[in-house]
Amino acid sequence: LSRIGDELYLEPTESGLSLRAVNSSRSAFASFLFAPFFFQRYEAGGPQADTELFRCKVLMKSFLGVFRSLPSLEKTVGKCLILLKPQASRLVVQLHCKYGVTKTHNLAFQECERLQAVFDTQHCASSLRAPARVLAEAVVHFPQTLAEVTLEAGPGGKISLRNYVEDEAERSKMMVTELCLAEDEFQTVAVAPGSCITFCLKEFRVSPCRGPPSQHQVTPQPLLNLLFVPQGLLAFAEASNLPLTIHYDVPGRPVIFTLDDAVLEVHLVLATLSDTESNLQPPTANGMSHLPAPSDDFADDLESYMIAMETSAYEEGSGVPPSPTFPLHTPRAAESDPEEEEEEEEEEDEGAVPGTPPHKKVWDGHRGAWGQGDGHSPLLTPHLSPQFRSLFFGSVLTPGGPGLAPTQEVLAEDSDGEY
Amino acid sequence: MPLSAPPPASGQPYLLSASLDNARHLSSLLRAVHFQDHATCFATANGLRVTVEDAKCIQANAFIQAEIFQEFAVQEESVTFRINLSVLLDCLTIFGTSSLPGITTALRMCYRGYGYPLMLFLEEGGVVTVCKINTQEPDELLDFDFCSTKVVNKIILQSEGLREAFAELDMTSEVLQITMSPDKPYFRLSTFGNAGSAHLDYPRDSDLMEAFHCNQTQTNRYKISLLKPSTKALALSCKVSIRTDAQGFLSLQYMIRNEDGQICFVEYYCCPDEDITEAEL
Numbered sequence: 134l135s136r137i138g139d140e141l142y143l144e145p146t147e148s149g150l151s152l153r154a155v156n157s158s159r160s161a162f163a164s165f166l167f168a169p170f171f172f173q174r175y176e177a178g179g180p181q182a183d184t185e186l187f188r189c190k191v192l193m194k195s196f197l198g199v200f201r202s203l204p205s206l207e208k209t210v211g212k213c214l215i216l217l218k219p220q221a222s223r224l225v226v227q228l229h230c231k232y233g234v235t236k237t238h239n240l241a242f243q244e245c246e247r248l249q250a251v252f253d254t255q256h257c258a259s260s261l262r263a264p265a266r267v268l269a270e271a272v273v274h275f276p277q278t279l280a281e282v283t284l285e286a287g288p289g290g291k292i293s294l295r296n297y298v299e300d301e302a303e304r305s306k307m308m309v310t311e312l313c314l315a316e317d318e319f320q321t322v323a324v325a326p327g328s329c330i331t332f333c334l335k336e337f338r339v340s341p342c343r344g345p346p347s348q349h350q351v352t353p354q355p356l357l358n359l360l361f362v363p364q365g366l367l368a369f370a371e372a373s374n375l376p377l378t379i380h381y382d383v384p385g386r387p388v389i390f391t392l393d394d395a396v397l398e399v400h401l402v403l404a405t406l407s408d409t410e411s412n413l414q415p416p417t418a419n420g421m422s423h424l425p426a427p428s429d430d431f432a433d434d435l436e437s438y439m440i441a442m443e444t445s446a447y448e449e450g451s452g453v454p455p456s457p458t459f460p461l462h463t464p465r466a467a468e469s470d471p472e473e474e475e476e477e478e479e480e481e482d483e484g485a486v487p488g489t490p491p492h493k494k495v496w497d498g499h500r501g502a503w504g505q506g507d508g509h510s511p512l513l514t515p516h517l518s519p520q521f522r523s524l525f526f527g528s529v530l531t532p533g534g535p536g537l538a539p540t541q542e543v544l545a546e547d548s549d550g551e552y
Numbered sequence: 553m554p555l556s557a558p559p560p561a562s563g564q565p566y567l568l569s570a571s572l573d574n575a576r577h578l579s580s581l582l583r584a585v586h587f588q589d590h591a592t593c594f595a596t597a598n599g600l601r602v603t604v605e606d607a608k609c610i611q612a613n614a615f616i617q618a619e620i621f622q623e624f625a626v627q628e629e630s631v632t633f634r635i636n637l638s639v640l641l642d643c644l645t646i647f648g649t650s651s652l653p654g655i656t657t658a659l660r661m662c663y664r665g666y667g668y669p670l671m672l673f674l675e676e677g678g679v680v681t682v683c684k685i686n687t688q689e690p691d692e693l694l695d696f697d698f699c700s701t702k703v704v705n706k707i708i709l710q711s712e713g714l715r716e717a718f719a720e721l722d723m724t725s726e727v728l729q730i731t732m733s734p735d736k737p738y739f740r741l742s743t744f745g746n747a748g749s750a751h752l753d754y755p756r757d758s759d760l761m762e763a764f765h766c767n768q769t770q771t772n773r774y775k776i777s778l779l780k781p782s783t784k785a786l787a788l789s790c791k792v793s794i795r796t797d798a799q800g801f802l803s804l805q806y807m808i809r810n811e812d813g814q815i816c817f818v819e820y821y822c823c824p825d826e827d828i829t830e831a832e833l
Contacts, residue, residue, distance in 0.1 A: 195747030233758040240748040
């Protein structure tokens with residue numbers, strides 16, 4: 134999580150402790166939900182039954198500082214206690230170590246809105262599931278500095294990964310690596326033929342070092358792994374021996390990597406490149422009625438990605454139904470552009486997606502369209518360049534919940550006043 | 553193999569002359585107190601003491617007793633001079649700092665007296681290096697007047713338990729607060745940094761605790777930047793004794809075992825920080 138954002142959002146819920154992070158450009162989001170069984174003891178909410186569940190965020194650096202030396206922690210720490218004390222404005226993390234030594238950290242936190250990314254695995258046209266090892270081994274072939282990777286479901290059940298090259302002109306000068314995986318390497322394959330997505334790989338590198346095997350005990354170990362294994366989700370999955378599932382749809386729609394087992398649910402949501410090359414068909418009826426006829430490259434951009442965090446998967450009555458209810462969004466037409474690259478990498482979103490694509494687009498609320506930062510109409514931009522789409526994060530208040538008003542955090546510019 | 557230095561021209565023996573088969577016995581100890589460039593050397597028949605001070609608040613002493621040396625002779629009751637410790641360490645480690653088994657640097661140290669440089673003869677593998685380091689007027693040193701009768705609280709811990717704690721101290725905190733008490737929390741190290749506060753508690757019945765003699769609850773704060781260098785001494789040591797007196801002065805004594813199993817001591821004395829405010833618990 135530390136690879137994604139600078140702040141760690143903690144939200145204790147009835148169904149477990151959720152830790153989340155988002156990157157600064159809002160194009161990558163991850164959440165880890167630890168079920169109550171993961172812990173020896175789990176109490177969410179105060180002594181009064183009707184106390185609203187508290188959520189907060191802490192500086193990632195501060196939280197990581199508590200668990201600074203992972204190797205020695207594994208040997209010396211027996212028990213880890215995490216307490217949220219709103220009255221004292223402190224998040225208390227207490228480590229019970231060898232020799233009876235107790236380390237207590239009182240971290241300052243900030244109250245915050247729920248951090249939610251809007252996504253829905255149910256609505257993804259394709260999904261793939263494979264042991265993390267398969268994907269880790271695939272990724273290792275790509276150069277360390279690779280920025281974007283394309284995942285494609287080719288003919289004959291071949292799933293390929295290749296590095297994404299922006300310009301045709303560059304293709305001849307650059308080394309292109311392509312790796313194909315046979316369908317049978319995957320546990321589940323349900324892909325739209327010819328589908329492909331591209332997403333940013335840059336900080337998602339898997340380092341060759343493997344993490345320690347997970348013990349699935351109720352010890353700080355897996356928690357520490359998640360915080361510290363610098364390689365990211367993929368290595369975490371490998372270490373935990375869990376398969377990764379990749380849900381993807383059309384280019385521009387986010388790709389979702391999920392990992393789950395009995396006590397943990399992990400979601401990693403990454404923005405994908407919306408393909409702006411010529412054969413992109415504008416989606417039909419995508420509800421962006423305010424938009425003037427888009428040129429191809431903005432077709433996807435015109436969709437509003439109100440990606441509501443799919444807490445509905447593990448949160449009852451959250452009020453956020455699986456199907457996105459954001460007004461401007463309708464499910465994409467099933468036709469997927471052949472150019473759409475589906476990223477099949479279940480990579481751990483280790484780092485922030487580099488935020489600034491060549492032509493930075495800003496959602497222009499008034500026009501309901503993507504505009505250039507400087508206000509020029511995007512539609513007039515002559516040359517097509519793929520843009521990464523930002524995941525919009527809604528600051529969603531739980532219906533019925535009072536919400537933490539004064540510190541309302543604007544997580545995304547939004548044209549539609551989604552609250 | 554012992555080096556023999558030429559006797560001084562005047563025929564008088566050197567005020568201080570010492571031989572050491574393994575210069576590391578000296579250099580590692582000096583490194584444990586090396587937080588300032590200059591040090592005062594004080595030699596008596598008992599051995600050598602090297603003192604480093606900072607900010608009139610902290611003093612570190614490294615003791616290398618005469619028995620550690622193969623030869624140690626002091627002509628007067630005591631010999632004192634000030635010297636550049638960084639240069640001295642560079643010279644002592646002139647053949648490199650990596651310790652290959654069986655290869656040691658032999659040292660002979662000679663000092664003629666006031667105004668003369670300290671001469672070092674270092675030999676390793678047949679190669680001899682001669683160093684002359686200028687000496688200076690010794691500074692007046694702080695006297696913490698810390699004697700055992702004034703000690704209020706005393707704890708002896710195995711260094712193993714403290715090493716990681718000291719190495720990981722939250723340096724964004726300005727102070728290190730030490731609480732020693734006959735009641736809970738017995739022995740607590742606290743920092744108050746940017747992220748929040750952190751407390752490290754050692755119970756009195758911990759396996760790490762070799763001795764626990766606390767008579768009074770005391771909480772004192774010390775500037776963390778001054779105490780941080782003591783981490784070097786802690787890393788070398790096997791045991792540390794932590795004592796405070798009625799005024800809150802802190803004494804840290806580190807027992808260090810060298811490569812040959814001989815015992816040496818390094819101690820740190822520190823003044824409490826002036827602005828003492830309520831500790832955040």
